[in-house]
Amino acid sequence: MNLVAWKMLVGDRAKYIGIVMGLTFASLLITQQAAVFTGLMTRSFNAINDAGQPDIWVMDPQVQYIDDVKPLQDTELMRVRSVPGVDWAVPLYKGLLKARLASGAFQTCNVVGLDDASLIGGPAVMVQGELADLRRAEGIIVDEVGAHGKLSGPPLVPGGPRVPVEVGDTLEINDHRARVVGICQVSRTFQSQPVIYTTFSRATTFAPRERKLLSFVLAEVKPGEQPAEVAQRIEAVTELKALTADEFKELTVRYYLKYTGIPINFGMAVVLGFIVGVAIAGQTFFNFTLDNLRHFGALKAMGAPDGMLLRMILLQASVVGAIGYGLGVGAASLMGWLTRHSELAFRLPWQLLVISAGAVAFICLASAVVSMRKVIQLEPAVVFKG
Amino acid sequence: MAAPAPPQLAPRAAEAGFPPELAVRCRGVTKVYTEAVTPVHALRGVDLDVRRGEMLMLVGPSGCGKTTLISVMAGILDPTEGECTVFGQDLSALGNRARTAFRGHAIGFVFQAYNLLPSLSAVENAAVPLLIARLPRREALARAAAALGRVGLGERLNSRPGQLSGGQQQRVAIARALVHDPQLIVCDEPTSALDHETGRTVMEILADVASDDGRALVVVTHDARVFEFADRIARMDDGRIVQVVTSPAELHP
Numbered sequence: 001m002n003l004v005a006w007k008m009l010v011g012d013r014a015k016y017i018g019i020v021m022g023l024t025f026a027s028l029l030i031t032q033q034a035a036v037f038t039g040l041m042t043r044s045f046n047a048i049n050d051a052g053q054p055d056i057w058v059m060d061p062q063v064q065y066i067d068d069v070k071p072l073q074d075t076e077l078m079r080v081r082s083v084p085g086v087d088w089a090v091p092l093y094k095g096l097l098k099a100r101l102a103s104g105a106f107q108t109c110n111v112v113g114l115d116d117a118s119l120i121g122g123p124a125v126m127v128q129g130e131l132a133d134l135r136r137a138e139g140i141i142v143d144e145v146g147a148h149g150k151l152s153g154p155p156l157v158p159g160g161p162r163v164p165v166e167v168g169d170t171l172e173i174n175d176h177r178a179r180v181v182g183i184c185q186v187s188r189t190f191q192s193q194p195v196i197y198t199t200f201s202r203a204t205t206f207a208p209r210e211r212k213l214l215s216f217v218l219a220e221v222k223p224g225e226q227p228a229e230v231a232q233r234i235e236a237v238t239e240l241k242a243l244t245a246d247e248f249k250e251l252t253v254r255y256y257l258k259y260t261g262i263p264i265n266f267g268m269a270v271v272l273g274f275i276v277g278v279a280i281a282g283q284t285f286f287n288f289t290l291d292n293l294r295h296f297g298a299l300k301a302m303g304a305p306d307g308m309l310l311r312m313i314l315l316q317a318s319v320v321g322a323i324g325y326g327l328g329v330g331a332a333s334l335m336g337w338l339t340r341h342s343e344l345a346f347r348l349p350w351q352l353l354v355i356s357a358g359a360v361a362f363i364c365l366a367s368a369v370v371s372m373r374k375v376i377q378l379e380p381a382v383v384f385k386g
Numbered sequence: 387m388a389a390p391a392p393p394q395l396a397p398r399a400a401e402a403g404f405p406p407e408l409a410v411r412c413r414g415v416t417k418v419y420t421e422a423v424t425p426v427h428a429l430r431g432v433d434l435d436v437r438r439g440e441m442l443m444l445v446g447p448s449g450c451g452k453t454t455l456i457s458v459m460a461g462i463l464d465p466t467e468g469e470c471t472v473f474g475q476d477l478s479a480l481g482n483r484a485r486t487a488f489r490g491h492a493i494g495f496v497f498q499a500y501n502l503l504p505s506l507s508a509v510e511n512a513a514v515p516l517l518i519a520r521l522p523r524r525e526a527l528a529r530a531a532a533a534l535g536r537v538g539l540g541e542r543l544n545s546r547p548g549q550l551s552g553g554q555q556q557r558v559a560i561a562r563a564l565v566h567d568p569q570l571i572v573c574d575e576p577t578s579a580l581d582h583e584t585g586r587t588v589m590e591i592l593a594d595v596a597s598d599d600g601r602a603l604v605v606v607t608h609d610a611r612v613f614e615f616a617d618r619i620a621r622m623d624d625g626r627i628v629q630v631v632t633s634p635a636e637l638h639p
Contacts, residue, residue: 001517004506011505298501301462302562303490304518305483381462383497384453384574 001304005312008292009319015291018284019320020327023360026277027328030270031348031356032335037266038352039345044256045249046187047110051092051121054218055227057248058089058234061241065255066248067191069094071212072240079238080217085230089219090115093203096193100172102153109146110193111173113203113215121218122184122197128167129182134199140171141182146194173206190256192343274359281324282367285317289371293378301380310372317371321364325357404474409570409602410436410459414468417454417625428454430625431468438569438600441593441615443607445637446622452606455622456572459604460493461485472570490518494563496592498575500555502547502562508534508554509543512561519566533561537591553584560591571595573605577612589615610634 010016047066048057058080060070080089093113098106114121114134122131127144134141142151142165151171153163165171169180178198186195198206204213219242221230227244234242243251257263289296296309336346404411417429428451436442436459444452457463458470461477470477473492477485494515502511513530517523531543537557547555556576563571573592577585589612596603596617605616613619613634621629621637631637 003510003523004503004514004517007505007510008503011503294499294501295503298495298497299514299518300486301460301489301495302515302518303486303488303493305486308518379462381457383495383501384457384462 001308001312002315004299005315006319008295008312009288009316012288012291015284015288016320019281019288020324022280022282022284023277023320023324023363024327024331026273026281026363027325027356027360028331029273029276029328030359031329031332031352032346033266033269033273034352034355035332035336035346035348036344037262037270038349039347040190040262040266041253041256042347043188043190043192043345045252046189047094047112048245048249048252050123050186051218051245052124053120053220054090054245055221056086056219056231056234056242056244058217058219058238058240058242059215061239063241064259065252067094067096068255069215071210072214072217073212074214076238076240077214077217080219080234080240080242083230083234083237085221085225085233087220087222087225088118089217090118090120091200091214092121092216092218093200093207093213094215095203095207097174097196097206099151099178099194099196100175101151102169102171107150108193109151109173109196110189110191111196111198111203111206113198113200115218116199116201119199123186125185127183127185131182131184131197133181134197134202136179136181138170138177138179139181139198139202140173140178141184141197142180143186143195144183145186145188146196147180147183149194151194174208176206178202178206188343188345274363277360277363278366281320281363282370285320285364285367286370286374288316289313289374293374294383296375297378297380297382300375300378301383306376309375313368313371313375317364317368321360325360328360329353329356404471407437408435409438409473409600410434410604411471412455412459412468413470415455415458415465415470416467417451417458417463418466427625429458429465432625432627434620434627434630436570436602436604437617438602439597440617441596441603441605443605443613443616443619444622445607445610445613445619446628448608450622451625452622453574454625456574456604456606459570460495460572461489490515491566492568492570494566494568494571496556496559496563496571496573496576498578500547500552500559500579502555502558504547507544507546508539508550508558508561511547511558512565514562515566530561530565533565534558536564537561551584552580553587556580556584556588557591560588560595564595567599569599569601571601571603573603573607575607575609576605577607577609582611585609585612613637 062070077091095111096108097111099109100106119131133139147165151165155162165180167180171178207213221227231242231244336348412432412434415429415432419426446452458465464478509527509530512533513526516526534540537560539557577588593615619631620627
């Protein structure tokens with residue numbers, strides 16, 4: 001009877017398309033909005049990812065997320081290095097500083113100061129130049145997106161393309177001259193500011209005069225040591241907050257979830273998609289069953305047991321669910337791919353695909369159950385009512 | 387998948403002391419619908435036999451209980467009181483699942499509104515009872531094609547209901563009622579939506595079917611023009627059988 005179920009479904013083309021479109025839209029909305037939400041949340045901790053190597057981040061106990069910098073005393077670096085289990089520890093400066101561009105405009109940049117000796121925490125991918133070029137006088141490395149975007153100069157001719165920052169160009173950071181010695185790739189951050197790398201000592205000269213300028217201490221544990229255990233030791237010795245990279249990411253995400261309206265806004269969009277799915281697809285599917293109730297009654301009269309009719313409805317729901325889900329996820333992926341070079345944060349991990357599939361499956365199942373109830377309650381005698 | 391076993395009806399009928407010449411025996415069948423505020427007595431103690439090989443027509447005014455009676459005979463409705471035995475099987479004694487299975491192999495249906503699935507071709511529609519019986523698709527379609535050939539639609543196997551006339555659709559419905567070789571066929575107003583000529587053609591096919599293999603046909607109809615095809619006519623009024631005749635001429639006005 002699978003053939004009959006399939007032909008019943010596609011035979012009513014308008015309803016079939018309506019159900020599939022409803023599920024497609026629901027799947028698209030749920031997947032796309034959740035992917036943007038995930039992308040934004042990922043951006044919130046991308047700076048931690050980009051630092052790469054260190055096992056442990058040491059910071060002021062009041063720090064709530066990666067951009068919430070509360071400087072430490074320089075001596076904290078030595079105290080961290082003295083903790084048993086710490087292989088090495090390096091300073092990191094992180095701050096928002098204003099850069100004066102060649103055009104005279106000002107642009108706030110995310111300045112990262114790396115340990116002068118090791119340059120640990122630097123970008124993994126260099127497009128032009130080398131990380132070691134930071135040791136050259138006034139050297140800075142700017143990120144590629146920033147170089148072509150917010151840091152770029154005005155067009156040479158009216159209406160022409162903007163002129164990107166290149167190696168050899170100079171900027172003024174907080175009234176200090178800086179020379180671009182390299183272009184790098186970094187992951188997009190939540191605030192989407194251009195990222196400028198330099199050495200720790202140079203960064204502290206760029207930064208406004210403050211008593212404390214050490215933002216974080218990055219530490220690596222000795223081989224055989226567990227980062228979580230060493231982090232606890234650091235906290236015990238220094239009374240600072242010491243988190244593994246994963247814990248710091250979690251702290252950052254929790255902050256954004258708790259103190260910004262992002263989850264509510266995106267959550268509402270996802271819920272809206274779900275409701276739209278239930279309303280359009282569920283209602284249309286139920287109407288489809290109601291329209292076919294007479295045929296289900298005839299099948300029942302002709303000896304089709306309830307189980308067979310329920311399997312037919314389940315098959316119909318599964319088919320429209322699978323098609324709607326595939327189209328929706330496909331459209332969401334296409335949108336993500338088309339906007340991959342834009343500011344749009346979009347990340348579609350497999351877990352989101354599973355969640356979206358679960359939501360669509362729930363919509364289909366709920367619609368099918370309501371329809372099944374109607375069919376089970378159906379008296380086959382209905383077929384004799386002219 | 388194996389073909390469904392043909393119904394083993396005769397031995398059971400003999401065991402139950404059910405007269406072998408009968409297809410259906412109704413005794414004291416009463417049906418009361420209680421869903422309404424006032425109970426509706428649709429059948430009031432109906433006694434009626436349907437013989438193998440005969441076409442019995444149920445006639446009478448609207449609301450007299452004809453459709454309720456064939457619904458009870460077909461195991462679609464339970465009588466409130468009384469007993470309806472089909473080929474020796476008391477349908478009320480069967481559970482829902484067994485009764486559904488019994489309908490699936492022993493009874494064929496022809497509906498007033500045809501009830502063909504619009505998205506299926508004629509041959510697929512005719513094959514539905516066999517597909518319900520889980521016959522392999524290829525075999526089901528082959529048997530359905532043969533049944534359609536028997537009702538004169540061998541050339542329209544792949545036509546959809548929307549491409550067929552009313553009479554042709556009713557012939558597809560008859561092919562569907564025949565395809566699984568049931569011993570009882572119930573027809574609800576099979577000619578009411580057809581013009582006179584087409585109605586006669588349909589009745590000729592049904593009469594031909596009834597003469598086969600001792601099959602019994604019960605036909606509910608208002609259409610006096612087709613009474614002549616009946617072997618017997620049972621006139622109903624107010625839930626009762628008020629007259630059973632062998633010729634339309636004997637019917638009281």
